Amino acid sequence: MNVEQAAKQLEALGNTTRLQVYRTLVRAGEAGLPVGQIQERLGIPPSTLSHHLQRLLLTGLVTQERQATTLICRASYPAMNGLIGYLADECCADAGCGTRAENAA
Amino acid sequence: MNVEQAAKQLEALGNTTRLQVYRTLVRAGEAGLPVGQIQERLGIPPSTLSHHLQRLLLTGLVTQERQATTLICRASYPAMNGLIGYLADECCADAGCGTRAENAA
DNA sequence: GCAGTATTTCCAGGCTTATCGAATTATGCC
């Protein structure tokens, strides 16, 4: 994970609407959620949602799988863990801040 | 930590330049770093850097302390931990992805 | 193939951001 990629992912999550979309997908768990359901739950117009989903897909934070006419969206846990890990490493590499102290021990 | 605040912080870090600034400050540790030194290390024009620092200050990710004519900047570990915690919780709340499994146990 | 549903792409307007040179403010020193 380099700086630019991390920045891209952070930027993707750095928008209230997209963060809500992502949060919704995370809470949906492994089953994922069709685009239409996200749209319905958050009350976002389809085209707007589609743009945001593109952004999340592009950065790898979300994956999609077609099931008949609907597209199932899922939060990518590996991507999220990669990002959290990057932040935690940057934060704790040279300073004792405790966040990942358990892992280090 | 609500969605909008988290999004603001993520957006603040979601820019290559600002992430580099933040990274530099984290690596500087408790001692912090004067604005001028950041500027010198990263080769950013003063005014540009100042704007980015304002953004990081505004979201609470960075703090400043005056020492004579120089301003010492420091990464705020509590803020960072809050953000990482928010992401980790969102990620792991309803799904087993392992990142904070140690804490839960 | 046609009808119907799900989703995306096209297009456009308004808004915010990123950048940085020049001028200004803040602070210390003599």
Add this chain to the structure above:
DNA sequence: GGCATAATTCGATAAGCCTGGAAATACTGC
């Protein structure tokens, strides 16, 4: 007060983002 250094604010430009209605595309089932 006057000078020097540190950093910010001003001003302006170019670029990219967010939004959402309308049209187009994907896919299924009959």
